[in-house]
Amino acid sequence: MDTTSKYQAPSAGQLARAQQLVARFAEQWNAPDADNLRDLMHADTQNQIPPMAAPADREGVVAHFRQVLQRLPDLRIEVERWAPTGDIVMVEWRATATVAGTPLSWTGVDRFRVRGERMDQAMVYWDTRQLAERMAAAVEAASRQGAAS
Numbered sequence: 001m002d003t004t005s006k007y008q009a010p011s012a013g014q015l016a017r018a019q020q021l022v023a024r025f026a027e028q029w030n031a032p033d034a035d036n037l038r039d040l041m042h043a044d045t046q047n048q049i050p051p052m053a054a055p056a057d058r059e060g061v062v063a064h065f066r067q068v069l070q071r072l073p074d075l076r077i078e079v080e081r082w083a084p085t086g087d088i089v090m091v092e093w094r095a096t097a098t099v100a101g102t103p104l105s106w107t108g109v110d111r112f113r114v115r116g117e118r119m120d121q122a123m124v125y126w127d128t129r130q131l132a133e134r135m136a137a138a139v140e141a142a143s144r145q146g147a148a149s
Contacts, residue, residue, distance in 0.1 A: 087113050102138035106131050
């Protein structure tokens with residue numbers, strides 16, 4: 001029987017490390033800089049973040065967020081709640097950004113393993129289709145407004 005998917009109460013040490021890492025996660029995403037996000041991850045991490053086709057290591061994740069922050073320079077992520085299970089942490093968050101002059105927000109979840117003081121084996125989830133549709137609508141509205149001017 002596979003017990004790795006069942007809830008495991010974190011040890012006191014796991015809980016303390018999770019609390020510290022989630023606090024650093026929240027701090028970094030309050031005013032994100034792609035290079036500073038490097039400090040949250042192990043060099044050999046394997047993180048999968050939409051729309052990545054395959055997991056990336058730390059430098060791949062940093063490069064991904066450089067591109068994201070170029071397109072969404074005011075992107076912020078606020079931790080809404082989080083929970084540990086053994087050495088795994090689930091972080092529910094709300095992201096905000098401006099697209100073509102329209103403020104947008106969406107929610108998602110990061111799931112990662114805490115190893116020492118950093119994360120690895122992360123998966124990020126959110127409704128990518130809905131967000132893409134909302135972004136496209138914001139761009140379309142801005143284009144119509146620009147054409148009418």
